Amino acid sequence: MSIRLNTHARRGAAVVATAALGLTLAACSSDDAGSGGGDKEVTLGYVPSWPDGVTMANLLDHQLTAAGYDVELEELNDVGVLYTAVAEGDVDIYPSAWSGLHESYYKKYEGKLENLGSFYEGGSTYLGVPEYTDVDSIEDLPDNVDKFDGVITGIEPNAGVMDDTREVIKAYGLDDAGYTLKPSSGAAMLAALDDAVKSKEDILVTMWTPYWPNAVYPLKQLKDPKGAFDIENNLEFQATAGFGDEQPEVADWLGKIKLDDQQYSSLEKAVAQDNADDPQAGVEAWLKENPDVIPAFEG
Numbered sequence: 001m002s003i004r005l006n007t008h009a010r011r012g013a014a015v016v017a018t019a020a021l022g023l024t025l026a027a028c029s030s031d032d033a034g035s036g037g038g039d040k041e042v043t044l045g046y047v048p049s050w051p052d053g054v055t056m057a058n059l060l061d062h063q064l065t066a067a068g069y070d071v072e073l074e075e076l077n078d079v080g081v082l083y084t085a086v087a088e089g090d091v092d093i094y095p096s097a098w099s100g101l102h103e104s105y106y107k108k109y110e111g112k113l114e115n116l117g118s119f120y121e122g123g124s125t126y127l128g129v130p131e132y133t134d135v136d137s138i139e140d141l142p143d144n145v146d147k148f149d150g151v152i153t154g155i156e157p158n159a160g161v162m163d164d165t166r167e168v169i170k171a172y173g174l175d176d177a178g179y180t181l182k183p184s185s186g187a188a189m190l191a192a193l194d195d196a197v198k199s200k201e202d203i204l205v206t207m208w209t210p211y212w213p214n215a216v217y218p219l220k221q222l223k224d225p226k227g228a229f230d231i232e233n234n235l236e237f238q239a240t241a242g243f244g245d246e247q248p249e250v251a252d253w254l255g256k257i258k259l260d261d262q263q264y265s266s267l268e269k270a271v272a273q274d275n276a277d278d279p280q281a282g283v284e285a286w287l288k289e290n291p292d293v294i295p296a297f298e299g
Contacts, residue, residue: 101160
């Protein structure tokens with residue numbers, strides 16, 4: 001039995017994200033054939049509030065569509081549901097998987113996922129504060145609880161950076177010191193950061209690289225003398241197992257995409273920030289400024 005997701009979106013169309021896991025997985029039929037049934041069909045899945053997924057899905061959509069592929073975008077609000085969809089073959093590719101942060105999903109679906117290559121290497125997570133905040137290390141946080149009202153502003157509760165931060169809280173005893181990790185969303189965290197910076201107020205946030213706000217906001221990465229955040233992250237194209245055999249041209253092309261920090265950050269900013277209402281326009285603008293970065297794909 002194949003689990004068929006309910007939210008399908010053609011290139012550029014608005015998609016209503018799945019509201020509940022039960023609804024997402026309810027539409028089962030023995031007649032469903034999965035999303036990778038055609039040689040020129042590719043389904044890309046991502047979490048719409050995470051800029052990296054939005055960015056890479058739209059980049060691949062742009063290039064594959066230009067090469068004559070029928071591309072579908074699946075927006076899912078929970079990364080666990082997304083990995084399930086890829087593992088079961090209802091989504092072909094998650095185009096921005098984090099090797100370290102998502103390790104639990106890699107293990108859970110071992111044998112059902114296929115790594116098509118890393119497009120960015122050396123990603124990291126950290127706790128960040130504005131540069132004007134008089135705190136330089138995670139070790140300083142217990143003595144500065146009042147400065148942040150005891151709040152670490154996070155993103156979606158199931159995100160890898162949240163799991164990372166929970167381990168850091170244990171390692172440094174931040175819960176005993178009076179800190180609480182407050183889940184929200186990527187957009188809500190950035191809104192809180194933006195408000196704090198504009199008002200010159202202190203704020204403590206979960207943060208990571210690569211991520212366009214690092215180039216926009218005056219952020220300071222708190223030192224981590226215990227190495228609690230020491231997890232290597234590569235950003236990868238994770239596909240349904242067997243995708244490379246079914247669509248070798250696409251798999252080979254994806255394996256050739258390599259972005260450095262400046263290239264990726266500028267791409268993400270152009271797509272997910274500067275053109276949030278029209279990400280394809282952001283992709284086109286970035287490609288015009290960076291014509292030789294992404295290898296050509298003829299299909």
